[in-house]
Amino acid sequence: MKKRLTEAQFQACIKDLEVGKQTIEIARAVLVDGKPQAGFVSALGLTRGAVSQAVQRVWAAFEHSNLPQGYERVTAILPEHQAYTVKKWAEEAAKKRGSKA
Structure with missing residues (x-):
C-alpha cells in the first residue's frame, strides 16, 4: 500500500x-x-x-x-502465545472498524 x-x-x-x-x-x-x-x-x-x-x-x-476514538496504538514484546492472542484482538478490532489490520 x-x-x-x-x-x-x-x-x-x-x-x-x-x-x-x-x-x-x-x-x-x-x-x-x-x-x-x-x-x-x-x-x-x-x-x-x-x-x-x-x-x-x-x-x-x-x-x-x-486513531479512532477509544483506541490506542501499542507496541509490546510478548511470548509467542500472547502475541498470537493480541494479533487476533487486532484483527477483530479492525473488522469492527471496517478496515484491515
Whole structure:
C-alpha cells in the first residue's frame, strides 16, 4: 500500500511537528504529490535513509493522530502465545472498524 495523504491531512499532522523545512518539503512531495523518494536522493544529495526518515516522521505523526476514538496504538514484546492472542484482538478490532489490520 502506497502511503498517501490529502493536503488537509498533511497540514493537520505537521501542525505541531517540530521538523525542518526540508523535511516538510520532502514529505509533502512524497505523501501528497506522490513523487518517488529516489528523486530526492540525487537532487538534494541525501542518503536514501535520510529521505525515508523525513517521510516516516510525518507519516508516523499522521498515524498517531488518526486513531479512532477509544483506541490506542501499542507496541509490546510478548511470548509467542500472547502475541498470537493480541494479533487476533487486532484483527477483530479492525473488522469492527471496517478496515484491515
